[in-house]
Amino acid sequence: MRKFIVRFDGTDAVVKTPKYIYVFEFKLNGTAEQALQQIDEKGYLIPYQTDGREVVKVGVEFSAEKRNIGRWLL
DSSP, X not given: OOOOEEEOSSSSEEEEOSXXXXXXXXXXXXXXXXXXXXXXXXXXXXXXXXXXSEEEEEEEEEETTTTEEEEEEO
């Protein structure tokens, strides 16, 4: 069974697996590109860069109209 940890710390969510750390930023009234830009501008990846695992940023755009994920980017 694969273990992972989900944290909500500064960014919207951080998911840690044995090989990867995923840093998520969610936007309801914005774009996936804006979410990725915010991860960079606010330095959300910095605390995880010395961890040894691959760090992946994920920008997620929610669609209020569809009430679902509209788009996501890595």
